[in-house]
Amino acid sequence: ARGSAADRIDTVAYRPPSFHEMWRDLAPLGRDADSHGYRRYAWTAADTDCRAWFRAQAEARGLVHEVDRNGNQWAWLGDPLAGDAVVTGSHLDSVPDGGAFDGPLGVVSSFAALDELRRRGARFTRPLALTNFGDEEGARFGLACVGSRLTAGQLTPERAHELRDGAGVPLPKAMEAAGQDPSELGPDRERLARIGAFVELHIEQGRALDLSGDPVGIASAIWPHGRWRFDFRGEANHAGTTRLADRRDPMLTYAETVLAARREAELAGALATFGKISVEPNGVNAIPSLVRGWLDSRASDPAALDTVVAGIEAAAREHADRAGIELSVVRESFTPVVEFEHALRDELGSILRRSSGGRPVPVLGTGAGHDAGILSGSIPTAMLFVRNPTGVSHSPAESAAEDDCVAGVLALADVLEGLACS
Numbered sequence: 001a002r003g004s005a006a007d008r009i010d011t012v013a014y015r016p017p018s019f020h021e022m023w024r025d026l027a028p029l030g031r032d033a034d035s036h037g038y039r040r041y042a043w044t045a046a047d048t049d050c051r052a053w054f055r056a057q058a059e060a061r062g063l064v065h066e067v068d069r070n071g072n073q074w075a076w077l078g079d080p081l082a083g084d085a086v087v088t089g090s091h092l093d094s095v096p097d098g099g100a101f102d103g104p105l106g107v108v109s110s111f112a113a114l115d116e117l118r119r120r121g122a123r124f125t126r127p128l129a130l131t132n133f134g135d136e137e138g139a140r141f142g143l144a145c146v147g148s149r150l151t152a153g154q155l156t157p158e159r160a161h162e163l164r165d166g167a168g169v170p171l172p173k174a175m176e177a178a179g180q181d182p183s184e185l186g187p188d189r190e191r192l193a194r195i196g197a198f199v200e201l202h203i204e205q206g207r208a209l210d211l212s213g214d215p216v217g218i219a220s221a222i223w224p225h226g227r228w229r230f231d232f233r234g235e236a237n238h239a240g241t242t243r244l245a246d247r248r249d250p251m252l253t254y255a256e257t258v259l260a261a262r263r264e265a266e267l268a269g270a271l272a273t274f275g276k277i278s279v280e281p282n283g284v285n286a287i288p289s290l291v292r293g294w295l296d297s298r299a300s301d302p303a304a305l306d307t308v309v310a311g312i313e314a315a316a317r318e319h320a321d322r323a324g325i326e327l328s329v330v331r332e333s334f335t336p337v338v339e340f341e342h343a344l345r346d347e348l349g350s351i352l353r354r355s356s357g358g359r360p361v362p363v364l365g366t367g368a369g370h371d372a373g374i375l376s377g378s379i380p381t382a383m384l385f386v387r388n389p390t391g392v393s394h395s396p397a398e399s400a401a402e403d404d405c406v407a408g409v410l411a412l413a414d415v416l417e418g419l420a421c422s
C-alpha cells in the first residue's frame with residue numbers, strides 16, 4: 001500500500017515538487033512593501049499579475065486555460081464539454097492588507113494536488129478543472145464573490161454594472177481596462193451543468209483545527225452573513241467655532257452605534273464588525289456632514305443574526321433621533337446559511353479516513369464566506385480546511401505551517417483521486 005498521507009509527509013524527501021516554486025513566484029505579487037499585506041483588488045494590476053501567474057501554471061501543465069464570461073479562470077484537464085467534471089480551486093484576490101494564504105493556498109494546492117496525482121500515475125475518468133474565481137473578497141467594489149455569484153445567477157448583470165469602487169470607477173470599466181469583456185456578464189448554467197463536484201481547499205479562518213490538533217478538516221456549513229451600510233447625516237460646520245450645543249455631529253452617532261453593535265452582538269451570541277468607514281468632507285477641522293459605516297454581521301444561528309442586526313439598527317435610530325441625525329440603513333449583501341451537501345461531505349470524510357489510517361477528519365462550521373458557499377446552491381460543493389495555528393486571517397499575520405500545507409495538498413489529492421480517478 002502507498003501508505004497514509006501522514007506517512008508520506010514524514011518522508012523528508014517527499015514534497016510536492018512545485019508547491020514551493022509556485023508559492024515563491026506568487027508571493028511577491030500585490031504585496032505592499034510597508035504592511036507586507038496583500039492588495040490584490042479585482043481588475044487592478046496586482047490582480048492581472050495573479051491571473052497571469054495562474055495562466056502560466058496552467059499552461060506549464062498542459063491544461064487548457066480559459067476565462068469565462070464573468071472573469072473566472074479555469075484550467076482544464078480532459079474535455080471541458082464532457083460533463084460531470086470535478087473542479088477544485090479558490091481565489092487569488094485579497095482584502096486590503098490580507099494574508100498570503102486566504103485564497104492562494106487553495107489555488108496553489110490545486111495545482112500541487114494535480115502534480116501529486118500525476119506523480120502517482122492516477123488515471124482520470126472525469127474531466128478535472130482548476131479555478132481562480134474572480135473578486136471573491138469584494139475589497140474594491142464592496143460585494144463579495146462577484147465572479148461566482150454572477151456565474152450562479154445570484155448577482156444580476158444589471159446590479160453588477162452598478163457596482164462602483166471607492167474612486168467611482170464602474171465594475172465594467174475596470175474589467176475592460178484589465179482586458180476582460182464585461183458585455184456577457186451573467187449566469188452560466190451550461191457551465192455549471194457540466195460540473196459534478198466542486199471542492200475548495202482554504203486555510204481555516206479560526207482555530208478549531210489548532211484546538212483539535214488536526215492538520216486538515218472538512219466544512220459542514222457556512223454561517224449566514226451580510227453587509228449593511230449605515231449612513232449618518234448631520235451638519236457640516238467649523239470645528240473651531242461651533243459650540244458643542246449647536247452641533248449635529250454624525251460621528252458621535254456613528255460611535256454610539258459601534259459601541260451598541262458590540263453590546264448587541266454579545267447579547268445575541270453573534271458577530272458584528274464595523275470595519276470600514278467613510279467620512280465627508282473628511283477634514284480634520286470640519287465637523288462631518290456624512291459618516292458612512294459598513295456593518296459585517298454573522299451568526300451560526302440565523303435567528304441570532306436577525307436579532308443582532310435589528311438591535312443595532314434600533315440603537316442607531318434611537319441615537320440618531322436624539323441627536324437630530326438623519327439615518328439610512330441599506331442591506332448591501334446577504335448570504336443565507338450554507339449546509340454543504342452531506343453526501344459529498346461524507347464521501348470526502350471516508351476518502352480521507354482511508355488515507356489517514358482510519359483517523360476521522362474533523363467537520364467544522366465557519367463564519368467565513370467562500371465561492372464554494374455561493375456555488376453550493378447550484379452544484380455539489382465541499383470544502384477542506386487547512387490548520388491555521390493562530391486563527392488569524394484577513395491580516396498580514398495570517399500563517400500556516402509547511403507540513404500542514406503539505407497535508408492539505410495530499411488530502412486534496414486523495415479527494416480528487418477518489419472523485420475523479422479510477
Ligand code: HGY
Pocket residue numbers: 136137144145367368369370
Ligand atoms: O468575508 C468573508 O467571509 C470572505 O473572506 N470573503
Ligand code: MN
Pocket residue numbers: 095102137394
Ligand atoms: Mn477572505
Ligand code: MN
Pocket residue numbers: 091102103136202369370
Ligand atoms: Mn477566502
Ligand code: MN
Pocket residue numbers: 090091136369370371372
Ligand atoms: Mn473563497
